[in-house]
Amino acid sequence: MSGRELFLVGLSHRSAPIEVRERVALTGDALKGALQELVGREGVAEALVISTCNRVEVLVHARADGPARDFFTTRAADASSHLYAKQGKEAVRHLFRVAASLDSMVVGEQQILGQVKEAYGVACAAGSAGAYLSRLCNRAFATAKRIRTHTDIGRGITSLSQVAVELVEKIFGDLAGRAILLVGAGKMGALSAKALAGLGADRILVANRSADRGMELAAQVGGAFRGWDELSRLLVEADVVIVSTGADRHVITREMVQTAMRARRQRSMCLIDLSVPRNIDPACAALPDVFAYDVDDLEKVVASTREARQDEAVRAESMVEVEVDAFARDGQTRAALPVLGKLRKQAEQIARCEAERTLVHLAGLDERGRRSVQAMAQAIVNKLLHAPTARLKKAAAAGDGELPAAVAELFGIEDEPPSAAGQPEPAEATAAAAQIDEPQAAPLTSGAASPPVPR
Amino acid sequence: MSIGILRAAAALYAVSAAFYVAYFSRPRHPRLAVAGVWVLAAAFAVHAIAIGAGCREFGGREFFTLRGGVVLAAWLGAGAYLVLHKLYRVPSLGAFVLPLLLVALIPTTIFDPAHPDVPPELIKNAAFHVTAAILAVALFAIAFGVALMYLLQEREVKGKRFGALFSRLPSLDKLDRLNQRLVRAGFAVFTVALIAGTFNAAVVWKSPWSWDPQQIISVLIWGLYGAMVQLRHRGWHGRRYAVLTLVGFVVLAGAMAALQAFPGATRHAGNYGVVVDAGGAQ
Numbered sequence: 021m022s023g024r025e026l027f028l029v030g031l032s033h034r035s036a037p038i039e040v041r042e043r044v045a046l047t048g049d050a051l052k053g054a055l056q057e058l059v060g061r062e063g064v065a066e067a068l069v070i071s072t073c074n075r076v077e078v079l080v081h082a083r084a085d086g087p088a089r090d091f092f093t094t095r096a097a098d099a100s101s102h103l104y105a106k107q108g109k110e111a112v113r114h115l116f117r118v119a120a121s122l123d124s125m126v127v128g129e130q131q132i133l134g135q136v137k138e139a140y141g142v143a144c145a146a147g148s149a150g151a152y153l154s155r156l157c158n159r160a161f162a163t164a165k166r167i168r169t170h171t172d173i174g175r176g177i178t179s180l181s182q183v184a185v186e187l188v189e190k191i192f193g194d195l196a197g198r199a200i201l202l203v204g205a206g207k208m209g210a211l212s213a214k215a216l217a218g219l220g221a222d223r224i225l226v227a228n229r230s231a232d233r234g235m236e237l238a239a240q241v242g243g244a245f246r247g248w249d250e251l252s253r254l255l256v257e258a259d260v261v262i263v264s265t266g267a268d269r270h271v272i273t274r275e276m277v278q279t280a281m282r283a284r285r286q287r288s289m290c291l292i293d294l295s296v297p298r299n300i301d302p303a304c305a306a307l308p309d310v311f312a313y314d315v316d317d318l319e320k321v322v323a324s325t326r327e328a329r330q331d332e333a334v335r336a337e338s339m340v341e342v343e344v345d346a347f348a349r350d351g352q353t354r355a356a357l358p359v360l361g362k363l364r365k366q367a368e369q370i371a372r373c374e375a376e377r378t379l380v381h382l383a384g385l386d387e388r389g390r391r392s393v394q395a396m397a398q399a400i401v402n403k404l405l406h407a408p409t410a411r412l413k414k415a416a417a418a419g420d421g422e423l424p425a426a427v428a429e430l431f432g433i434e435d436e437p438p439s440a441a442g443q444p445e446p447a448e449a450t451a452a453a454a455q456i457d458e459p460q461a462a463p464l465t466s467g468a469a470s471p472p473v474p475r
Numbered sequence: 476m477s478i479g480i481l482r483a484a485a486a487l488y489a490v491s492a493a494f495y496v497a498y499f500s501r502p503r504h505p506r507l508a509v510a511g512v513w514v515l516a517a518a519f520a521v522h523a524i525a526i527g528a529g530c531r532e533f534g535g536r537e538f539f540t541l542r543g544g545v546v547l548a549a550w551l552g553a554g555a556y557l558v559l560h561k562l563y564r565v566p567s568l569g570a571f572v573l574p575l576l577l578v579a580l581i582p583t584t585i586f587d588p589a590h591p592d593v594p595p596e597l598i599k600n601a602a603f604h605v606t607a608a609i610l611a612v613a614l615f616a617i618a619f620g621v622a623l624m625y626l627l628q629e630r631e632v633k634g635k636r637f638g639a640l641f642s643r644l645p646s647l648d649k650l651d652r653l654n655q656r657l658v659r660a661g662f663a664v665f666t667v668a669l670i671a672g673t674f675n676a677a678v679v680w681k682s683p684w685s686w687d688p689q690q691i692i693s694v695l696i697w698g699l700y701g702a703m704v705q706l707r708h709r710g711w712h713g714r715r716y717a718v719l720t721l722v723g724f725v726v727l728a729g730a731m732a733a734l735q736a737f738p739g740a741t742r743h744a745g746n747y748g749v750v751v752d753a754g755g756a757q
Contacts, residue, residue: 190632193646285710288647305633309713317635324637 024065026156027085028111029092029103030077033125036102043096044076054091055148061087067148068157070118070139072132074125079115081152112156113344119160120167121174122336128173128329133164156347163343170339173332176325180208181215183318184292188216188260191290191311195221201258202226202241203251203271205233208294209264213241216260225258227251229265255280259287264294271299277310292318356416356424360409362433367405371397477532478587480525481546485577485584487518488553492577495569502643508566512557515573519553526550529588535598537588541735544609549580551606552613559617563653565645571620579616601675607668608693614661615700615724618654622720625650629714651712654720658707662700669697688737692730699723 031041046054051069058067063083069091070077078088085105092099106114117123119136140157143149149157168174177183192198200221202213205228213224224243227250228234238245246254255261255276265271272291281289291312293300298314305312375397379390408427415423427433494511498504526547529537537543556572559565628644631637644650672693677683684690703711703719711719 187632189646190628190641191647193648286713286715287710288713308715311633313635320635321637 024063024081024083024152025108026079026081026111026152027088028077028079028106028114029085029088030070030075031092031099031102031104032075032077032123034123035104036099040096040099040102041073041076044092044099045071045073046076047071051142052146055143055146058087058091059148061090063087066143066150066153068139068143068153070136072135075118075123077114077118079111079153079156081150109344109348112347113340115156116160116163116340116343116347117337120164120336120340122167122333122340126178127326127333128175129178130174133161133168136164137161155350159343159347159350163340166343167336167339171332171335173329173336175332176328177321178325180294180315180318180322181212183321184212184262184313185215185219186321187292187311187313187318188290189219191288192219192259195219195260197222198259199257200224200243201254201261202237202243203261203263204228204265204267204295204299205230205237206264206266206294209262210237210241212262212264212292212294213243216262217242221260225254227254252276252280255289256283258289260290260292261300262292262294263299265299267295267299268297269299270301272301272304274301274303274307277301277304277307281307281310294318352421352424353416355421356412359424359428359433360412363408363427363431364401364405366431366433367401368398371401477525477528478584480521480528482584484518484522484525485580487514487521488549488573488577488580491515491518491569492573495566495573499567499570499643502567505566508569511566511569511573512560515553515569516557519550519557522550522553533590534595535602536590536593538605539593539598539601540589540591541731542583542588544605544612545579546583547606547609548613548616549576549583551610552576552616555610555613555617559653563649565649565653567643567645568617568620568624568653571624572617575616575620597675597679600678601672604668604671604675607664607671611661611665611668612727614657614664615720615727618657618661618720619724621650621654621657622717625654625717626714626721629717647713651716654717655707655712658700658703658720658723662697662704665697665700669693689734692734696723696727696730699726 031044033041046069051071055067055069058064058069058078058080061082064080064087066081067088068079070079076092078091080088082088085107089100089103089105092103114123115136119133121128121130121132124132136157140149140153143153177186188195195216198221200213200216200223202209202224217224224238224241225246226234226238226241226243227246227248228237229248231245231247235245237243251272255272261272263271277289277291281287286309288309288311291300291304291310293312293314296315300312300314302312302314304310372394375394379385379393382389382393385393412424412427491511491514494507494514498507498511501507526538529535529543538547552572553576556569556576559568624644625647627640628647628650631641631644632647672690673683676685676687676690700723703716703723706719707716
């Protein structure tokens with residue numbers, strides 16, 4: 021057992037205002053540098069930094085969380101009051117919840133998993149992620165994926181522009197060969213138009229009272245500017261109309277739509293009103309083949325999604341709990357396995373030495389006899405270790421960490437000292453942890469306390 | 476026809492329908508829809524064997540009754556659905572079409588089929604006419620299912636109810652286009668069937684037009700669907716078109732049922748033997 025533990029120190033949208041978050045957030049090379057600095061610190065074996073617009077969290081596999089705290093306090097002196105710190109199982113749970121988007125501002129949003137994966141990628145590139153973190157992160161990713169596939173946490177729509185896209189998709193399928201008309205220069209309108217352009221719209225038309233602003237907006241959304249007086253004619257051309265102006269009356273009236281529908285030969289039209297007060301006459305919704313929605317309609321979809329996700333989150337939490345326990349058990353098993361390996365190695369070494377010593381005095385023995393002596397020594401070791409091996413494996417599987425520790429103590433098996441320099445190589449460390457059934461015949465000074473094992 | 480084989484086919488259709496309905500209620504398990512297709516293909520094959528056995532045994536006479544027509548329509552409908560599946564992949568359609576098919580097919584599996592005395596040369600002459608007419612009916616039936624889906628989806632989208640149906644049904648545009656294609660294809664096949672029937676009548680009844688009730692109804696229905704094809708060209712689509720498709724099929728099914736209610740009114744649907752024999756005796 022290494023004596024190291026997982027520590028997590030961080031701040032998020034729940035604990036800290038944006039002013040603090042933006043001062044500690046890091047990307048690119050600065051992030052890499054920070055990671056290298058972290059693992060350069062005394063007692064820190066591995067480090068991971070998750071830095072998104074909503075959270076900055078430092079995870080270290082270390083002896084204490086001091087270095088992780090310093091990460092924040094050196095960057096923002098007032099950060100310490102916003103920090104939360106977790107360790108061991110708590111920290112594991114937190115990471116699993118973050119990756120599964122249970123701690124997100126919008127529960128179930130998709131980006132966070134990608135961001136955590138990216139953070140892990142950066143840590144790998146910086147050489148700060150070793151065997152422990154890779155095991156931890158892979159488990160977190162698998163958990164998040166499981167939750168996403170087995171619950172409805174990622175289902176539903178969480179933003180207004182997404183609702184607009186979904187609606188338009190249900191009406192038109194895609195927008196190939198169709199036109200979007202954006203009326204007014206509201207921010208939500210531009211966002212929605214951009215989102216809708218993703219459905220493959222042929223062209224975006226922008227109508228605005230002020231030509232300057234209109235042209236600017238047209239350039240921004242990749243559309244063509246049209247004069248305000250053309251509006252009625254544009255309704256004939258466009259299949260999706262997004263209205264987002266500051267006007268306090270109906271910019272698009274029922275009569276305008278009725279006339280346009282006749283000219284369109286009743287081709288379906290989708291009207292989305294993002295303005296408050298409304299700019300599209302609500303009576304338009306009653307016209308055949310006209311699909312009209314206002315902000316409230318879209319808002320309702322978002323709210324129902326939020327509600328549904330809260331329910332799903334409860335299910336997801338219990339899945340996280342199962343995974344956290346499994347991870348902890350797995351860790352204990354892995355902790356027990358090296359003890360077992362070393363115990364066996366040590367015993368075999370003794371058996372070999374004693375056999376050799378005996379054989380020196382039995383010079384007349386033929387090859388078959390020599391082999392018999394060696395086999396006998398080995399058999400004694402096997403018989404003696406059979407029960408302890410079985411017990412150790414069982415204890416490890418049950419998550420009992422005490423027995424391996426007791427065995428280590430009893431047989432004088434030394435703990436691995438903390439690596440003085442650098443980080444463990446992931447592959448090597450994993451191999452060491454996994455190695456039980458094939459103990460290598462490495463030279464081991466039997467009985468004596470072993471020196472730091474070169475890894 | 477071997478009723479046993481037909482019953483086996485009906486059982487397979489029921490399993491396929493169950494898979495499709497299950498898929499519809501749990502759209503996150505696309506394997507259910509895949510299972511539905513495979514079972515449907517098996518049902519189609521078994522159904523084909525049943526029809527083949529029927530033709531071998533009785534020379535296809537039983538398909539000159541309404542009951543036999545329904546058996547054939549269900550088979551052609553299943554085939555058309557499999558083709559649609561290949562072309563458009565609208566798995567939720569199965570949940571609408573297969574129950575419809577099952578409801579039509581189940582009554583035919585209860586009793587042994589009647590074998591009216593249809594002259595073999597009539598069967599030979601009219602086989603194409605009958606098959607084409609029934610295929611057209613099957614296509615109109617599928618269009619009915621699609622139109623139903625359209626109206627349900629339209630109600631959800633327009634009524635701002637973004638519930639279960641909303642996420643399960645394909646886009647309105649896709650349903651509308653599918654509906655239009657089915658109506659158009661059905662109309663084309665129906666036209667061919669009427670032309671063939673006219674020739675058959677000219678040969679068998681010695682007159683292409685004899686004011687037979689089924690002739691009259693067929694022409695009316697042909698006109699109805701023809702009008703739908705025309706209206707489409709004039710820009711009709713969406714809700715109005717879906718309603719029209721529903722009305723068209725209800726009229727068609729109603730007329731077929733009405734003809735059945737007055738046995739002997741038409742020389743179609745099982746009465747060929749009587750009339751043609753009488754004509755032959757003259």
